[in-house]
Amino acid sequence: MTAAPGETLSVVVERDIPHPPEKIWRALTQPHLIADWLMQNDFSPSVGHRFNLRGDWGGVLDCEVLEVEPHKTLAYTWNFQHDDPAYALNSVVTFTLTPTAAGTRLRMEQAGFRPEQKQAFGGAKAGWQQFLAKLEEVVARAD
Amino acid sequence: MPSDHDLLFRTLADPSRRAIFERLCRDGEQTVGALTAQAGISQPAVSKHLGVLKQAGLVRDRHEGRQTHYRAQLSALAPLIDWTSKMTGFWERRFDALEDLLKRMDQ
Numbered sequence: 275m276t277a278a279p280g281e282t283l284s285v286v287v288e289r290d291i292p293h294p295p296e297k298i299w300r301a302l303t304q305p306h307l308i309a310d311w312l313m314q315n316d317f318s319p320s321v322g323h324r325f326n327l328r329g330d331w332g333g334v335l336d337c338e339v340l341e342v343e344p345h346k347t348l349a350y351t352w353n354f355q356h357d358d359p360a361y362a363l364n365s366v367v368t369f370t371l372t373p374t375a376a377g378t379r380l381r382m383e384q385a386g387f388r389p390e391q392k393q394a395f396g397g398a399k400a401g402w403q404q405f406l407a408k409l410e411e412v413v414a415r416a417d
Numbered sequence: 418m419p420s421d422h423d424l425l426f427r428t429l430a431d432p433s434r435r436a437i438f439e440r441l442c443r444d445g446e447q448t449v450g451a452l453t454a455q456a457g458i459s460q461p462a463v464s465k466h467l468g469v470l471k472q473a474g475l476v477r478d479r480h481e482g483r484q485t486h487y488r489a490q491l492s493a494l495a496p497l498i499d500w501t502s503k504m505t506g507f508w509e510r511r512f513d514a515l516e517d518l519l520k521r522m523d524q
Contacts, residue, residue, distance in 0.1 A: 287508040293519045301518055311514040380515075384506050 284385035293376040297346045302348055302369055318350070327352075348373055352384065425493065430474035433458060434466045438475055441489035448484050 277358065291298060301307045303319040313327040313335075319342050340348035349368040356363075365386025373378045397417040426471065431433050437452055454459045468485055470476040474493040479486045 280418060285504040285508065287505060289512050289516075291516060292518065297519060297522065298515075301515055301522070307518065311518045312511055378514070382512075384504055384508070408491075 284383055287381045288379065288381045290374060290376065290378070291380050295371040295373050295378045298371055298378050299345045299348075302341075304368065305387070317342075325350075340366065343370070395396060424473050425475070428475060431466070431469075433462070434470060436502055437463065437466050438470055438489060441476060441487060442491065446479075446486050447490040448486055450484075452487070 301311060303317065305315055305317050308315050308317055313329050315325075315327050316324065316325045317327075317337075319328075319339065321339050321342055325337050325341045326340070327337055329335070336351070336353045338351045339349075340351065341347055347368065349366060352363070352365045352367045354363045357398055363386060365384050367382065367384045368377065370381040370383075372381070430437065433456070435457060440452065440455065441447060449460060449464055452467075453463045456463050467476060467478070471478060471487075475490055476487045477490055479488070
């Protein structure tokens with residue numbers, strides 16, 4: 275969670291949505307609405323609240339609310355325990371809402387490691403993210 | 418597969434090795450001599466890094482006369498790219514579902 279940016283692997287998905295931030299905030303923070311688009315849950319928008327997200331596939335994610343700034347920022351841990359390290363994951367999901375002329379720009383960043391990656395990446399202080407981004411470009415071209 | 422992942426990450430954690438590998442990705446097949454000329458380290462050091470990269474499946478060698486040519490094996494990177502591309506797909510689909518929900522909330 276406190277890893278320097280260069281030490282994390284992250285996924286960013288951004289989208290312009292033609293609805294106001296207040297409305298999107300409700301969809302991100304009300305359990306019955308979260309269940310509609312994401313997963314079954316016992317979410318509550320207060321920092322320190324621990325909850326689970328239950329996927330259709332039977333998997334259960336362990337989460338804890340880290341940041342709540344109404345209509346602007348929501349962050350929680352997104353951890354998946356699994357005996358097989360290839361499936362386990364420790365990460366933080368952050369939603370950022372920015373008002374736009376047409377509605378809202380919604381940004382989701384998921385930053386984290388698989389446990390075995392954390393260990394392996396620990397020695398590399400910088401440059402991983404740029405390196406991976408470059409390699410993804412290379413690989414995309416190679417396809 | 419965890420041990421394979423581990424080997425891959427440890428191999429690429431070294432900046433000199435990463436630089437050699439990047440160069441092979443960018444410029445295609447190279448001889449040890451050509452790599453050494455750019456690397457700023459000795460030929461034995463470059464050869465040693467290439468050996469480690471080869472063991473991790475990240476490069477392949479080809480002998481031609483007295484020269485050995487090395488090239489990058491991009492497919493070996495799949496475990497690194499796997500996590501991020503999978504999660505990106507997941508969130509794109511969730512965002513589709515979110516937009517669908519937002520439309521229904523108007524009604």
